[in-house]
Amino acid sequence: MTMTRRDWLRATGALGVVGLAGCSGSGGSGGGADQPNRTGGETGQSTSAARRPPTADRSLYLGHDIEHVSDNIVSGGVPKDGIPAIDDPKFGPASAAPLDPGDPVFGVVRDGKAKAYPQRILVYHEVVNDTIAGDPVAVTYCPLTGTAQGFDRGPVEFGVSGRLVNSNLTMYDRGTDSWWPQVLATAVRGEMQGATLREFRVVWTTWEAWQTEHPDTVVLTEDTGFQRRYGTDPYGSYNPKRGYYASAQTLFAPLESDDRVDPKRVVLGTRTTEGALTFDKETLLTDRVRTGDIGGTQYVAVADDALSTGYVYANPESVSVNAVEDGYRVGGETYTADSLPLERSLAFDGMWFAWAGFYPGVDYVR
Amino acid sequence: MSADVAAGSQSAVAHVERLLRQTGVAIRGAFSRRDGRATFGVASVSYLLVYLAGLRHLGFGPWGVELSVVADPLARATRMVSPFQWEPVALVVAGPVELLVSPLNVALGTALAVLVGVNLAVSVVAYRGPKACKIGPGAGAAAGLPGLLSGFACCGPTILLVVGLQASATVLTVFQWLVPFAGLALVGTLLWVGTNVDLEA
Known part of the structure; x- marks a missing residue:
């Protein structure tokens, strides 16, 4: 710095x-x-x-x-x-x-x-x-x-x-x-x-995790064409977490309120043509494999320990996915979290209130 | 009837002229004294710094020395990014202090700061000094209030986090009008001070 x-x-x-x-x-x-x-x-x-x-x-x-x-x-x-x-x-x-x-x-x-x-x-x-x-x-x-x-x-x-x-x-x-x-x-x-x-x-x-996984990465610079004080976040901070990001308060009223979880709790969510599904991110990173369903089809989420993130796959045959030391066992083979032999369903992090507001009644896999 | 209207207009003009004259006397009186000038200087500079900090244009950051300016600063300077906030055109880093320079916000902040400073200077002199004008100590507090309001205005919706309010169309509309309201309130307070000046004293 x-x-x-x-x-x-x-x-x-x-x-x-x-x-x-x-x-x-x-x-x-x-x-x-x-x-x-x-x-x-x-x-x-x-x-x-x-x-x-x-x-x-x-x-x-x-x-x-x-x-x-x-x-x-x-x-x-x-x-x-x-x-x-x-x-x-x-x-x-x-x-x-x-x-x-x-x-x-x-x-x-x-x-x-x-x-x-x-x-x-x-x-x-x-x-x-x-x-x-x-x-x-x-x-x-x-x-x-x-x-x-x-x-x-x-x-x-x-x-x-x-x-x-x-x-x-x-x-x-x-x-x-x-x-x-x-x-x-x-x-x-x-x-x-x-x-x-x-x-x-x-x-x-995090920057550390990304850089470790992708040493050849390039990084967006502050030469954006605009002048800002980039070190200061107007909403708070993620490192450590404080301000808006740590508060239970939202700035604007959500489309739907759902008090099953703290509004700012981070979930990994996915949505398909049929519905939406969310996984508690912290629990996923701890347990490594979680399952839920959308419209009767099983979806399995697996953790990527290196990047502290997760991936979600459609698993209509409900095949067994087991966490092992160096990845996940599926059908006798070991795969990394981002390469399971299943159809990937795009997923991304978000605050719980956002997912719950856009998709009322969405399943939350703890 | 038309004679009555004309007489009324002349009376109103005369009243405004007298008010401005009285306010002018109060301001000149305040600036003729050292405590008045000191109050003006401290209040104005303090207000401008708080205003810029409220905009998040002024604050602390990593140590360094730097001056960088955007391409085409003249065009950028007039680009409004939110009500009464314009695009910064330069970043100045001096030691731990970072300053984003938005010329129109500096001008607006300076204008408000001058009004706050004059208000407080007149009030302090009136409170502490001889009976050059008959102003009670309440004038000082009244002058400070609009300044405080405009300080909130400069922070935008993020201040809602602090006060625990949720944003709504009404709240956002109120915030949009706080800066002009503060400006008008400061001018109004100054003129009100003028009404308390006795020109014959």
Whole structure:
């Protein structure tokens, strides 16, 4: 922590082009009016596919009627792009990153290329429009729900609408100006209402764990194009945990309250086309294997001890998954947590109140 | 009828002129004394520092010496990031102190700080000094209150964590108007002080 920001920027300047090379635009605010149309069909206008984010073939389960979610979008107290996305991210080597070992980072591996996005930077920007291994992606983080998620963005960028629903970041795409609550990954207002984004896994872990597992990782630098005091988190701290992150209070009323668990307790959740399911993260890391079900299909969660995270798999045949010293035994073979021979269901960390609010009555596997 | 209206307008104008003159006398009186000038200086500087700290533009960080400026600072300086908050264009690090420079917020904070300082200077002088003007000690407290309000305003919704309130459309709307309210309240307090000045004294 002795390196100054200028030293850090100087040291990482050469690597900055890695992030620059794939960026599709200069990051203007774009997006048009502050209030998108409720649906594109009402206006008879549409945006060409070239200016739309790519969407998934199947829609994710939503715990509420889409209009109900849309009606519950509220102002977060900042205007559109008041929280500026990073549109020209620059990366530096791990050795020069001004991070403490216990600082949270959001890690992404794509085509063997590892990148870390420090929470202390994303808390001020929430969206990074990046390109990884040639693919345009958006790495997103919502401080109020504790969720870090990745989306394919195609030729368009995402921005921060300044609106929230269930305390969750509501993104807008700069192609159609549709509004996308991050956790739902589904447009709830605008021309793309009802469409679902293509997602990829973002791992919430510590800098020390990520660096150990991915020594060649590059790290998002503070050369974001904006001036912020990146060492100070306006909501509190994760290292150690305090402020909003440790408080039982939410800043905005949740869509549904569920007092089965402390509102800020971290759960690893997954949602499919059929439903949603959550696993208590602390218990999962201790017990290593937990099971639950969605619509009668078993889902198994396994812990990744090295990164202190977990993965969830559909297990319709209810095959036996047993934790062993160096991984998990499935069908007589040993696998690492992220490579079980089952269909992976995308999962991510989040605060309990966020999952419970978006998916009322969601199963909670303790 | 029109003569009555004209007379009324002239009376109102005369009243405002007298109020401004009285306020001017009170301010000049306060600044003619050392304790008045000291109060103004301490109060203004303190308020500006608290205002910038409330915005989280001023605080402590890792030790260093640095000055970095964004590209195109003029365009950035006018970009509003939330009500009455604008984009910082520079970061200054001097030892453990970090300062984000947002020119419009510095200007707004300075204007509020000057108003707070003048209010307190006039009130302190009136309370401590001879009967140059007939102001009670309550003026000092009244002057401080809007400053306190605007201090809250600068922190935005995160202050809700401290006071235990949940954000709602109403609460956020109130927060949006605290800064202009504080400014108006400070000017109002100063004019109210003027009403207590006896020009013949």
